Amino acid sequence: MVELYFTVTRPCEAFVINEEVYVLISAHQTFLDVYGNGEFIHHRTSAIRQLPTLVLDRQGQVLRPTINEDIATYAVEQIAEGLYVVRSGNLHVSALPDGRVAFVPHRGTWEIFHLKAYNLALQSILQDLPALPHTISSSAIPKIIHQTSKSLEPPPECQDNINRLMTMNPGWAYRYWSHRDAHDFIYEYYGWEILDAYFKITACYGAARADLFRYLLVYQIGGIYLDVKSSVTTPFDDIVRNDDQYLLSQWRNGEESRYRGFGLHADLVNVIPDGEYQQWHIIAAAGHKFLEAVILRVLRNIDSYRVELDGTGWIGVLRTTGPIAYSLAIHPHRKTQLHRMIDAEKAGFLFKAVPRPETTAHYTTFSIPIVS
Numbered sequence: 001m002v003e004l005y006f007t008v009t010r011p012c013e014a015f016v017i018n019e020e021v022y023v024l025i026s027a028h029q030t031f032l033d034v035y036g037n038g039e040f041i042h043h044r045t046s047a048i049r050q051l052p053t054l055v056l057d058r059q060g061q062v063l064r065p066t067i068n069e070d071i072a073t074y075a076v077e078q079i080a081e082g083l084y085v086v087r088s089g090n091l092h093v094s095a096l097p098d099g100r101v102a103f104v105p106h107r108g109t110w111e112i113f114h115l116k117a118y119n120l121a122l123q124s125i126l127q128d129l130p131a132l133p134h135t136i137s138s139s140a141i142p143k144i145i146h147q148t149s150k151s152l153e154p155p156p157e158c159q160d161n162i163n164r165l166m167t168m169n170p171g172w173a174y175r176y177w178s179h180r181d182a183h184d185f186i187y188e189y190y191g192w193e194i195l196d197a198y199f200k201i202t203a204c205y206g207a208a209r210a211d212l213f214r215y216l217l218v219y220q221i222g223g224i225y226l227d228v229k230s231s232v233t234t235p236f237d238d239i240v241r242n243d244d245q246y247l248l249s250q251w252r253n254g255e256e257s258r259y260r261g262f263g264l265h266a267d268l269v270n271v272i273p274d275g276e277y278q279q280w281h282i283i284a285a286a287g288h289k290f291l292e293a294v295i296l297r298v299l300r301n302i303d304s305y306r307v308e309l310d311g312t313g314w315i316g317v318l319r320t321t322g323p324i325a326y327s328l329a330i331h332p333h334r335k336t337q338l339h340r341m342i343d344a345e346k347a348g349f350l351f352k353a354v355p356r357p358e359t360t361a362h363y364t365t366f367s368i369p370i371v372s
Helices: 118-126 156-168 179-190 192-200 206-221 289-304 313-320 323-333
Strands: 003-006 022-025 031-034 040-043 062-064 074-080 083-088 091-095 101-104 113-117 144-148 173-177 223-226 246-248 281-284
Touching (some): 113 118, 144 179, 173 179, 192 289, 281 289, 289 313
Parallel strands (some): 144 223
Antiparallel strands (some): 223 281
């Protein structure tokens, strides 16, 4: 283990950019940097067009700011090949998704940085994502119910639930999407580049592929997406108003709740204290900016996925394509985009109306990478 202590005691001298200059990149694909007063920040260099103050060499040794072990404040510690944490005593520097930096006692995704050559990091961060097709935003949520699974026909155990949904909502169209339908839809509306990103998700993580598909589907068409295992006890006409653009909901996750602790992820604790926004139901008009932000974030997550940072199984899916990614993408836009918060449980939504077959292997237990 190599520890290199430093403080910033004077303005940094001019520095030559070459292939030997390395930087620390956060899980959000931002540069970890330090102000002249020693305070940490993280940012995208595209916004400031200059070399970060904090730079290292290929071995992870700090080249600047000047190291001063007599008044050391922070330690850069290598924890694995190419992976580093920055500590102040027992606290870790944490790059929060809103651009702030905090000091926390735990070590998770936001507290781990990877070493990357500056020129390569800059190219990666500035690289344009696949362009989303122009989608005409609708002024209302269309009366379409979407459900999907990997089978060509709805799973037999879900058929009774589907029949109830259709009977309860006679004025709504119902559309079931198989995995083949999903492939065709993505290719038709988004093209090969985004379909290729979809296929980069390891095939056994069908839940992660379904996450990306539901975002693309509702962004393009609008309507109500509902997990095939989920249902509702109230007609959608009694839930969705004519002027609604997007409905958001969080879990009732208090101590006395049926869903105690649901959605309270460490990745969200400093950003969305009440926990994730539910995405087992998505209720939106076509072209809503929330889903545009979600799609772009998920595509970036797929492109930059690292198993050491993002994990596998349950937490890996949540971070890469699932509720954590969904919530972090939406939250910064809540003040500027039309939406309405609802209590999904009170409105009549049922998270698990159809039990999962006991014999089915579940992605939450997998240890292989999410992206291959």
